[in-house]
Amino acid sequence: MRVELLFWEGCPSYPTALAELREAMAGLALDPGAVVVRAVNTRSEAMAEGFVGSPTIRINGVDVQPPGEEPVGLTCRVYHRRDGRISPTPDPADLRDALRAAQGPTAGSR
Amino acid sequence: MTAIGDPAPTFSLPDTRGTRHEPGGPSPTVVVFTCNHCPYALAWHRRIIDVARDYADRGVRVLAINPNDSERYPRDSLEAMRARVRQREFEGVPYLRDESQAVARAYGAKTTPDVFVLDAGGVLRYRGAPDADHDDPTQDAAFLRGALDAVLDGRDPDPVETPPVGCSIKWKA
Numbered sequence: 630m631r632v633e634l635l636f637w638e639g640c641p642s643y644p645t646a647l648a649e650l651r652e653a654m655a656g657l658a659l660d661p662g663a664v665v666v667r668a669v670n671t672r673s674e675a676m677a678e679g680f681v682g683s684p685t686i687r688i689n690g691v692d693v694q695p696p697g698e699e700p701v702g703l704t705c706r707v708y709h710r711r712d713g714r715i716s717p718t719p720d721p722a723d724l725r726d727a728l729r730a731a732q733g734p735t736a737g738s739r
Numbered sequence: 740m741t742a743i744g745d746p747a748p749t750f751s752l753p754d755t756r757g758t759r760h761e762p763g764g765p766s767p768t769v770v771v772f773t774c775n776h777c778p779y780a781l782a783w784h785r786r787i788i789d790v791a792r793d794y795a796d797r798g799v800r801v802l803a804i805n806p807n808d809s810e811r812y813p814r815d816s817l818e819a820m821r822a823r824v825r826q827r828e829f830e831g832v833p834y835l836r837d838e839s840q841a842v843a844r845a846y847g848a849k850t851t852p853d854v855f856v857l858d859a860g861g862v863l864r865y866r867g868a869p870d871a872d873h874d875d876p877t878q879d880a881a882f883l884r885g886a887l888d889a890v891l892d893g894r895d896p897d898p899v900e901t902p903p904v905g906c907s908i909k910w911k912a
Contacts, residue, residue: 639907642778704812705906707778716874717778 630689630731633665637675637683640705642717646684653724657732675701682706686719686727693719693727740847743899747855747863748845752804752835755821760833763861766798767890769883770855772837772848772908774807775823776814779905780851782873784828786880787852790869791831794887804835806843807851807909815909843908850905856886856896864890867901 634650636643651661669680678685681699683706685692694708710720741747747770751759762768771787773780791801807815820834837843846855856865865886870878886896 641904700813702812704776704909705778707776707781714874714876715778715781717782 630659630663630728631665631687632659632663632728633667633687635667635669635678635680635683635685635687637669637680637703637705639703640683640717642705643684646686646718649718649721650686650724653721653728656725657728659728659732669703672701672703675703684718686724688727688731691727691731693723741845741855741863741866743863743866745863746861747857748842749861750842750845752802752837752842754833754835755817755824758833760802760835762800762802762857764798764800764859766800766859767864767887768857768861769799769801769887770846770857771801771803772806772843772846772851772853773803774805774812774815774851774906774909775819776807776812777851777906779873783852783869783880783905786869786876786878787854787883788828788830788832790880790883790887793884795831797891799887799891801832802835803829803832804837804842805851806837806840806848808840808911810911812909840908840911848903848908850903850907852905853903853908854883856883856890858890865896865899866903867898868904871901873904 634647654661669675681696682704705717708716708719710716751761753759809816824834854869858864869880869883872878889896
């Protein structure tokens with residue numbers, strides 16, 4: 630499984646997102662150190678990556694919260710928590726669900 | 740940049756209908772730099788609007804200012820600001836446009852949100868975050884409310900300053 634966290638230094642949310650991602654991985658017996666962390670520093674890099682904001686977390690290339698029509702750019706990304714709150718980081722439950730889905734249907738029975 | 744205890748910069752900025760607003764008057768004024776696209780500003784938004792409602796009867800005015808470059812960040816365009824006002828997201832709070840970014844520069848604003856509390860004499864008495872955690876609505880803008888309570892009672896706020904937390908202001912190139 631390839632887990633990536635893309636961030637822009639101008640937004641302060643990525644350390645929290647990375648910690649929550651690693652915690653979710655540890656909870657599912659995945660290696661928290663396996664996260665590939667990459668900085669997106671310029672608008673051209675953002676365009677090339679399809680980066681719609683910081684942080685962006687992709688598991689096997691799939692965004693944990695599909696960005697829809699969000700424009701590409703160097704900015705903080707808006708996430709929606711399951712209780713309806715707006716947040717700069719994804720809901721940890723969404724991270725866990727995305728990781729479980731990537732593990733496949735047999736992962737929980739091992 | 741304005742320091743605590745200094746006279747805050749004066750300004751006159753238009754709201755989304757073109758009506759101009761200035762800080763000052765017989766009661767404290769809260770100046771909040773904010774925007775449409777930042778999750779920190781959005782997460783704290785309701786708490787700040789609630790402050791405006793709760794302190795209106797003591798004469799406190801809250802002025803929200805969007806200083807972001809809307810060419811690079813179209814979600815901060817004047818039309819997008821108008822849409823949020825039409826959706827009643829700014830009840831009791833004028834939403835002002837700082838097109839030249841001169842007001843944000845004069846205040847030394849760094850993020851959205853960045854909160855400044857001015858006393859009735861126009862002196863800066865508090866600057867920083869609304870409260871300690873954007874992710875915890877029960878914080879209820881405690882820093883801001885505490886600062887207003889202190890200023891209204893003739894005391895110094897405690898704390899007088901906290902680090903602003905949020906998205907960097909999007910300066911024009």
